[in-house]
Amino acid sequence: MVWRRLLRNRIGVIGALFILANFLVAIFAPWIATHDPLKIDIQNQGAPPSSSFLFGADEYGRDIFSRVIFGSRISLYISIFSVLFALGGGVIFGAMAGYYRGWMENLIMRFMDAIMSFPAILLAIGILAVLGPNLYNVVLALGVVYLPRFARIVHGSVLSLREKEFVEASVAMGNSDWIIISRHILPNCTAPLIVQTTASLAYAILAESALSFLGLGAPPPAPSWGNILSDARNFMMDNAWMTVFPGVAITLAVLGFNLFGDALRDALDPRMK
Amino acid sequence: MLTYIVKRIFYLLPTLFLVAVIVFLLIHLIPGDPALIMLGQEAKPEAVQAIRKELGLDQPLPVQFALWMGNVLRGNFGTSIHSKIPVIQSIRERFPVTFVLTTLAVLFSLLIALPSGILAAVYQNTGKDYLIMLATVLGVSIPGFWLGLMGLLIFSVHFGWLPSTGYVAIWEDFGEGMKYMLLPSVTLGLFMAAVVARMTRSSMLEVFRLEYVTHARAKGLSEWSVINKHALKNAFAPTLTTIGIQYGMLLGGAVVTETVFSLPGLGKYLVVSISMRDYPVVQGCILFVALVYVLINLIVDLLYGYFDPRIQYQ
Amino acid sequence: MISPSPVLSIQNLKTFFYTREGVAKAVNGVSFSISKGEILGVVGESGCGKSMTAFSILRLVPAPGKIVSGQVLFDQQDLLTLSWSRMRQIRGDRISMIFQEPMISLNPAFSIGYQLTEALCVHRKISRLEARQRAIEMLGMVEIPNPEKRINDYPHQLSGGMRQRAMIAEALLLNPDVLLADEPTTALDVTIQAQVLDILYRLTQEMRTAILLITHNLGIVAESAARVVVMYAGKVVEEGPVKDIFEAPAHPYTQGLLKSVPMPGQSRGRDRQDLYEMKGIVPSLFQLPPGCAFHPRCPYAKDSCFQEEPVGSTISPGHSVLCWLYP
Numbered sequence: 001m002v003w004r005r006l007l008r009n010r011i012g013v014i015g016a017l018f019i020l021a022n023f024l025v026a027i028f029a030p031w032i033a034t035h036d037p038l039k040i041d042i043q044n045q046g047a048p049p050s051s052s053f054l055f056g057a058d059e060y061g062r063d064i065f066s067r068v069i070f071g072s073r074i075s076l077y078i079s080i081f082s083v084l085f086a087l088g089g090g091v092i093f094g095a096m097a098g099y100y101r102g103w104m105e106n107l108i109m110r111f112m113d114a115i116m117s118f119p120a121i122l123l124a125i126g127i128l129a130v131l132g133p134n135l136y137n138v139v140l141a142l143g144v145v146y147l148p149r150f151a152r153i154v155h156g157s158v159l160s161l162r163e164k165e166f167v168e169a170s171v172a173m174g175n176s177d178w179i180i181i182s183r184h185i186l187p188n189c190t191a192p193l194i195v196q197t198t199a200s201l202a203y204a205i206l207a208e209s210a211l212s213f214l215g216l217g218a219p220p221p222a223p224s225w226g227n228i229l230s231d232a233r234n235f236m237m238d239n240a241w242m243t244v245f246p247g248v249a250i251t252l253a254v255l256g257f258n259l260f261g262d263a264l265r266d267a268l269d270p271r272m273k
Numbered sequence: 274m275l276t277y278i279v280k281r282i283f284y285l286l287p288t289l290f291l292v293a294v295i296v297f298l299l300i301h302l303i304p305g306d307p308a309l310i311m312l313g314q315e316a317k318p319e320a321v322q323a324i325r326k327e328l329g330l331d332q333p334l335p336v337q338f339a340l341w342m343g344n345v346l347r348g349n350f351g352t353s354i355h356s357k358i359p360v361i362q363s364i365r366e367r368f369p370v371t372f373v374l375t376t377l378a379v380l381f382s383l384l385i386a387l388p389s390g391i392l393a394a395v396y397q398n399t400g401k402d403y404l405i406m407l408a409t410v411l412g413v414s415i416p417g418f419w420l421g422l423m424g425l426l427i428f429s430v431h432f433g434w435l436p437s438t439g440y441v442a443i444w445e446d447f448g449e450g451m452k453y454m455l456l457p458s459v460t461l462g463l464f465m466a467a468v469v470a471r472m473t474r475s476s477m478l479e480v481f482r483l484e485y486v487t488h489a490r491a492k493g494l495s496e497w498s499v500i501n502k503h504a505l506k507n508a509f510a511p512t513l514t515t516i517g518i519q520y521g522m523l524l525g526g527a528v529v530t531e532t533v534f535s536l537p538g539l540g541k542y543l544v545v546s547i548s549m550r551d552y553p554v555v556q557g558c559i560l561f562v563a564l565v566y567v568l569i570n571l572i573v574d575l576l577y578g579y580f581d582p583r584i585q586y587q
Numbered sequence: 588m589i590s591p592s593p594v595l596s597i598q599n600l601k602t603f604f605y606t607r608e609g610v611a612k613a614v615n616g617v618s619f620s621i622s623k624g625e626i627l628g629v630v631g632e633s634g635c636g637k638s639m640t641a642f643s644i645l646r647l648v649p650a651p652g653k654i655v656s657g658q659v660l661f662d663q664q665d666l667l668t669l670s671w672s673r674m675r676q677i678r679g680d681r682i683s684m685i686f687q688e689p690m691i692s693l694n695p696a697f698s699i700g701y702q703l704t705e706a707l708c709v710h711r712k713i714s715r716l717e718a719r720q721r722a723i724e725m726l727g728m729v730e731i732p733n734p735e736k737r738i739n740d741y742p743h744q745l746s747g748g749m750r751q752r753a754m755i756a757e758a759l760l761l762n763p764d765v766l767l768a769d770e771p772t773t774a775l776d777v778t779i780q781a782q783v784l785d786i787l788y789r790l791t792q793e794m795r796t797a798i799l800l801i802t803h804n805l806g807i808v809a810e811s812a813a814r815v816v817v818m819y820a821g822k823v824v825e826e827g828p829v830k831d832i833f834e835a836p837a838h839p840y841t842q843g844l845l846k847s848v849p850m851p852g853q854s855r856g857r858d859r860q861d862l863y864e865m866k867g868i869v870p871s872l873f874q875l876p877p878g879c880a881f882h883p884r885c886p887y888a889k890d891s892c893f894q895e896e897p898v899g900s901t902i903s904p905g906h907s908v909l910c911w912l913y914p
Contacts, residue, residue, distance in 0.1 A: 114291035117570075118563050121525030126296075126559045129547040130303045206416050210529050213418055214544055229419060233533070240426055247419035255414040262410070484692040490647055492706040492757075493679035506696040582741045583695055 012263020018256025026072040033066035037223045049241055056241040058231055064242055067223035068249050074224045075253060078138050078217075079204035083197055085143030090150020091186065091193075097151070098158025099185075109155060112148035120145045120203075121210060128216040138217050142207055146200045153196055157189035191268045198261030202254045209250050225250050281574055289567060293345065296560045297338050300552050324354070350557035355549055360557035363542060368561070370538035373443060374530065375523045377454055378462035379516070386466040390473025390512075395500060397478060405470065412467025417526050421460040421533040428456060438535040457534045461526050465519040472515040476508040483507075510580040517573030521566045593620035593660075594797050595644070595682070595765050600657035602636075602643045604872075611872035613639040613652065615821030621765065624795040626788070628812035628829070630802060630844070632869055636821040637801045641767040644799075645678055661765075680710040683758040687770040689750035693742040700738035703757045710761055725756040729786050748779035752786060759790055765797045772807065784811060805848055809833055814905070817841050820870055820880035827906030837908040839885045840865075879911065887912055 025032060034054060041061030049056045054065035097108040115123065127141040162185070170179075211217035212226025220227055225246040232242035325331050332340070344351070350360040393405040429437040435456055443450030480486060481504060489503045490496075528540030535541070539558055546554040602614035614636045621627045629637045642648050644659050646666065659666040661682065666674065686692035694702060703725070704718035711718075719738070726734035729752040742750055751771060758766055771787065772780040788811055791798055800812055808815055808829065815832045817825040817840065825838040836842045843865040867884035870876055876883050882892040891897075891911045900913045 110287055110291055113288045114295055117288060117292050117567050118295075118559070119521040119523075119525035119566055121522075121528060122559060122562055125525075125528065125543070125547070126299050126555065127302070129555050130299050130552070132304070202414070209416055210418055210526075214529060214532060215548065229422065233422060240430070243419075243422050243426055247416060247423065250416050250419065251411075251414050254416075255410065258410055258414050484686055484688065485694040487642075487647055487649070488684075488686055488692045489694070491645055491678055491684040492709075493675045493677070494705065494709060495675065498709075503694050503697075507694065580696060583743045 009263040009266060011259050012267070015256050015259025015261070015263060018252055019260055022072055022076065022253050022256055025069060026076045029069050029073055033063075033069045035063035035066040037062060037066040037070045038221055039063075046235065055245045058228070058242055059235050064228065064245060067228055068225065068245055070223045071225040071228065071246065071249065072253065074135070074218050074222060075205045075208055075250070078135065078142065078208045079201050081139045082142035082204050083146065083200045085139060086146035086200060087150050087193070087197060089143065089147045090152075091154050093147070094151035094154025094156075095158055095186070098155040099162060105155075108151070112151050115144065115148045118145075121207060124207060124211060125214070125216060128211065133211075133216045133219050135218055135222075138208060138211060141211075142204050145207075146204070149196055149200070150193065153192045154186070154189055157192075158185050161185045161188055195261060195265045195268065198257050198264060202257035202261065205250065205254050205257070209246075277578060278575055281571060285567065285571065289564075292563050292567070293342060293560070294338070296556055296563065297341055299559070300556055301334070303552070345560065350560065351553035353546070353554045354551050360554050363554070364539060364558065364561050367537060367539045367542050369442075370440065370536055371524075371527050371531065371540055374454065374458055374461065374536065374538060375520070375527055377458035378465065378523055378527075379520065380462075381458055382462035382466035382469060383516070385462075386469035387473055389466075390470040391477060391500065391505065393470070393474040394477035394481065402474075405474075409467040409470050412463050412470075415463070417460055417464055418529045418533050420463060421457065421530055424456045424460055425533070440536050453534075453536075457530050457536060460533075461523060461530045464526070465516075465523060468519055469512060469515060472512045473508065476511050477504055480504045480508045506580055510577055513573055513577055513580060517570045520569045520573075524562050524566055592622055594623045594662075595799075596620040596658075596660040597640070597644070598658040598660065600640065600643055600659065601655040602639055602648055602652055603655050604652040606651055609873040612821050612875065613872060614643055617657075617818070617821070617823050619816050619823060619826060621797045621799060623764070623797055624792070625814065626791075626798045626800055626812045628800045628802065628808035628815040629818060630805060630808055630815060631818035632803055634869055634872065635818045637818050638769050640818075641684065641769055641799060641801055644767060645682060645684060646674055676710070679706045679763075680761050681763055682765045682767065683761065683763040684767040684769065685751075685754045685758045685771055688774045689747065689754050690742065690774075693750060693754060695742055698739050698741055699745070699753045699757075703738070703753070703760060706757065707760055721760065722756070725760050726753065728790060729753070729756045730782075731756075747775055748783060751775060751779075751783050755783070755787055755790070759794065759796065762794055763796060765799065766791065767799045767801070769801045770803070771800075773802065773804070780807070805844060817844070820875060821872065822880065822909060824881065824910065825906075825908045827902075831903065831906045837902050837906070837913065838881075838910050839887055839912070840881050843884075879909075 034052070039062060041057070044053065044057045044061040045059055047053050047057040047061070053063050055068060056064050058064055058067070093108050093112070097105040118126075124138075124141040124145050127144065128137055131137040131140070170183075208217055208224065209226035209229070212224040213230045214226075215230065217226055218224040228246040229243065232246070235242055330337070348361055350364065352359050353363065356363075389405050389408075393402045396402050425437050428435045435452055440453050441449040443454060477500075485507075486499060486504055489499045494503070527538065528543060530536070531538040531540040532544055539562065543555065543558045546558070597620070598618050600614050600617045601612070604611040604613055617636070617640055619627070629640070631637050639648065639652070643654050644666065646654065648654055654667060657667065661677070666677070669677070693699065700719060700722060703722040704715060707713065707718040707721065708715060723734045723738055726738060731737055731749055731752055737745070737749075742753075745753065751774075755771075768787070772783055775783060784807060787798070790796075800808065802808060812829050814828050815826070816823050817832070817838065819840050825832065825836070825841045827837075832841060833845065836845055843863070846863040847865060865884055870880060870883070878894050879885070879888075879892045879897050882888040885892065889911065897909050897911045899907055899909050901907045902913060
């Protein structure tokens with residue numbers, strides 16, 4: 001039933017198509033790209049867009065088109081894994097806090113509050129500042145930053161559901177805590193979790209590109225979109241093209257998740273007929 | 274009202290404590306020897322030892338934390354390894370720039386977002402509404418720093434209307450200062466404008482369904498009054514909460530914006546310090562910004578009571 | 588049926604709702620009049636169109652509803668043809684309305700003093716200060732204790748009964764000709780109901796305000812109304828003086844309504860009676876039965892009831908009914 005509502009929303013379908021395109025580009029990058037994204041070719045430094053350099057070349061002569069194509073891999077990789085981390089961690093901590101209550105709940109949720117007291121990018125910057133910029137650390141940093149949102153959702157759900165009879169029945173049957181949580185309680189919060197996931201995926205792509213732009217993300221010469229823009233900044237006066245395309249790529253990728261996420265949220269909203 | 278304020282502040286204290294713990298632990302997450310990293314691998318052992326003693330890194334962790342907290346509470350946020358200037362002094366010099374940037378961004382975004390959200394709600398499901406909604410979706414999808422770059426490209430490089438780098442304080446020369454601040458604050462505020470517009474729209478739509486709106490009309494009040502007084506005052510409360518949360522995104526975004534536009538604010542100072550491995554500065558700045566964010570949210574919380582009087586009496 | 592010197596007269600009013608599921612004929616040809624100082628009860632179950640009739644009078648029908656045809660005659664003009672700004676002048680000033688749930692119909696963000704004085708200042712050119720004085724007086728007249736203090740309170744600080752009285756005060760502050768009271772006591776406790784009704788009647792008697800008392804509670808209609816209009820599925824099925832309606836109800840629906848009211852001692856003793864239940868349920872406004880809308884539930888239904896909508900007929904002076912049982 002939810003599927004039908006979803007498909008009826010044309011904007012959501014467009015968003016889904018964007019996401020699909022994003023995935024396909026990332027998967028088939030080696031076949032779509034025209035050059036090796038890391039290949040330096042000083043002769044073609046700063047070349048404007050042409051038939052061989054579709055988006056032009058950067059200051060090292062690298063083909064921007066190929067770099068943007070391969071950049072999709074980095075942004076997808078980081079956003080998916082950081083959100084998975086946040087989702088997994090959030091479920092565990094949120095469930096523990098909601099189910100066991102007492103001091104554990106207090107400690108965990110206060111900790112979540114504390115993490116959320118930091119502006120997101122700032123905390124990620126801080127973590128990356130001390131751990132050093134590389135792909136895994138970015139996943140970790142973003143994962144930590146987004147974790148509290150998921151934990152809150154699960155915590156709230158568990159709190160409201162634990163008093164219901166089917167939970168009592170399950171306890172009476174002697175099921176272990178984790179079976180109760182995973183089989184009975186968690187399925188009931190999938191809706192808000194899914195919505196939060198799409199939202200976080202969108203944020204993560206934006207965050208990763210910002211971090212890379214600052215030099216704290218995927219280390220150069222990796223063709224992260226943020227890196228390309230960072231390089232472009234120094235070269236802006238001479239070659240404007242470098243600035244345009246990576247940004248468009250980021251926007252389209254994020255747009256896909258946002259449009260789809262909006263449609264998903266509308267479809268899951270019980271108030272809509 | 275006073276008890277409400279005191280209660281909110283009291284509730285914050287444990288969270289603030291944990292915030293301090295997190296910031297403190299950041300330095301201790303550094304793989305390897307922080308002292309060595311800060312001074313570089315070729316540093317002489319005596320210098321490393323000296324710095325270790327100076328930062329108290331040789332003491333057990335809880336003692337270090339207590340010492341550090343004691344300092345913080347007295348306003349000592351550490352000292353820069355490289356410049357030897359106390360962090361709090363650098364903060365005092367640079368934060369005003371960041372503050373002006375973020376405040377202008379908030380003002381700009383509210384100026385755009387509130388009327389748009391109200392308009393979209395009043396003209397729900399018409400062309401106006403769809404246009405505004407489209408704009409907001411784009412607004413949350415476009416990376417702010419890229420928008421800043423594009424803005425520079427168009428208005429500075431191409432047309433030459435606005436300067437690309439540099440800074441003049443707006444309290445010294447408003448006109449000149451605004452020339453430097455216009456582009457940065459607009460690009461910084463766009464994301465927030467989109468989010469607030471959406472929130473305002475959905476909040477207004479919720480309120481429109483409520484009976485006191487019909488009642489206001491039944492009293493013969495003008496439509497303007499019904500929407501912008503009766504409906505808005507109630508709808509604004511949840512929007513206010515969103516604004517508070519978005520301010521956090523602004524503070525984070527300011528770091529990037531200042532880098533793009535080379536503004537001498539706290540954000541740029543932070544990024545530069547990171548590349549120089551000046552960890553006390555990193556620590557101090559992050560702590561300060563987190564505190565500012567907590568303060569803003571507290572103020573938002575208290576303002577909420579004005580827009581929704583029911584809250585005060587719980 | 589037009590009563591002497593009507594202050595408000597509705598003629599063949601139709602208000603339809605156009606939705607994706609079809610057209611709901613919420614008000615389907617309603618006509619009645621109300622005279623100066625008269626209390627007219629409008630009864631019927633939920634969904635029969637009584638509230639929508641009131642909203643239509645003030646032209647406050649929410650989308651996707653539209654007033655399709657008819658006339659609302661007030662002060663020698665048809666309200667439905669007035670310009671929006673002229674209509675605004677009438678709302679709150681000459682015709683005012685009170686709502687069912689005062690908790691949600693009073694704005695929680697403004698003090699009741701503000702809400703009371705607001706209409707006063709908009710419609711009459713008087714200062715805030717003077718308006719406040721009058722508001723305090725009015726609050727006293729609706730028996731709210733300590734009105735000078737209470738006027739600064741917010742709606743959530745008052746009890747349910749006080750809120751409703753504050754709303755009455757607001758509605759009567761400008762001395763309207765007609766008061767539309769949409770289920771004014773339904774949300775209140777029984778003991779408070781009597782209190783509120785009492786205040787309502789007293790004040791309107793003094794001011795000669797006509798009240799359109801919309802309710803599904805036959806009890807309060809019996810007590811206070813002079814005439815009653817019974818509505819079913821968007822139409823007026825019976826209309827007449829209270830005494831006639833209650834002693835000799837003509838329409839089968841009215842009879843069923845009256846029989847449904849439990850009497851004390853009904854279910855005990857030698858002459859035990861089970862609670863009466865009208866068979867069937869209220870039809871969906873999207874799919875009204877052909878002919879007379881009540882025929883599926885009517886114990887006296889005949890062929891003509893399935894085929895054609897009944898025409899109104901007069902039983903006795905002032906008492907008319909819409910039913911094929913009466914020629």
